[in-house]
Amino acid sequence: MLDKNGIAKRIAKEIKDGYYVNLGIGIPTLVANYIPENINVVLQSENGLLGMGPFPHAGEEDADLINAGKQTITMLPGSAIFDSAMSFGMIRSQKVDLTILGAMEVSEYGDIANWKIPGKLVKGMGGAMDLVASAKNIIVAMQQVNKAGESKLLRQCTLPLTGVRCIRKIVTELAVFEVDAENGGFHLLERAPGISVDEIRNATAGKFFAPVHVPEMDL
């Protein structure tokens, strides 16, 4: 079973040379640590920055320079700053090649819920609704099973939706899936090292499809 860093490492393999990438809060933020050094990738932070660099050295933090998770960051040479309207303009017009975000639930048709638990947790959607409604290429990074042992890959989402039929690819602690938004279903593409197809099937509440041979992830 993969830990959070393992999920991030697997997702980093989806990033290609020349991509502009938006990383959400949580596991997606860790993906930045595994982007290969031999490709050129620009990270977009939706509060208004292209060219996000690593965290600053201690003593060099700047209150005016943060990412969308409100963490202090740095800028790489060639960075650009812009306002919030332009930031979502480039998201809406699909200039951002890849969006990686977390989820509480995903349905077999690619619906996603990640912003609200009624009566309990009200944090808001931030930029997630804008991202999932417009991005052409979205990868969800999530835990497949919650603390109570219940699958979060469902026939239908039970929580308020963030977006409808928008998720095509999911990476969890157990597997990589492709979602068939037309017919509904989680198609198993890869297994985490040492995890069997049956274990993954048992952790998937929605329609599940697996070919005869399912390769292990190449980490």
Added chain:
Amino acid sequence: MINKVVTDAGAAIAGITDGMTLMLGGFGLCGIPENCIREIVARGISGLTCISNNAGVDDFGIGLMLRKRQVKKMIASYVGENAEFERQLLTGELEVELVPQGTLATRCMAAGYGMPAIFTPAGVGTEVAEGKEVRNFGGKDYLMEMAFDADFAIVKAWKGDTAGNLVYRQTARNFNPVMAMAGKITIAEVEELVPVGALDPDHIHTPGIYVHRIFQGTNYEKRIEQRTVRGH
């Protein structure tokens, strides 16, 4: 040049009264108008509707206004850093409209560009779409979202001149330029007020025509919400 300078935050917020709608710039605690918030808290103006991406934290930013029950309604995209906010929301003391972040920014922009509404795919098929007109363009559904209508916009810039031209610094820019354009009356507080002519016209982010009052703020705390540093 028209002189937009007022002496301080007290003079800047003149005319803000109970029940008004305010836009407040900033993302998290980055680029928030600290001086004006402090003054609004000191005066106890209440029943306010606040449009801002976030609601501050418990003891800073808009959180200070929430703590004194000055906010009747909050329009924001993300409020996860504020326990008092969540408490007031869950008990029903505070009215809240959660808006997707891009929709929030673009509804400000529309106001500043003189457009009554925008169409965006954000929120289609979710509870955000309830009661809103849906239009299909090129096979894809879009929600009609209305431009905001705010009595005052209050923004924070890095530098500004006496004519109201503004320059922001790094990611403290965020919502400030679009909100500056959107208020019926726009107040700008700046870290450094400079004479007309000191700013390069090519480098101005917000032209002074959008700014009605400007002053140099004092005692900026510029608090960092999540201090993160590199490992060794």
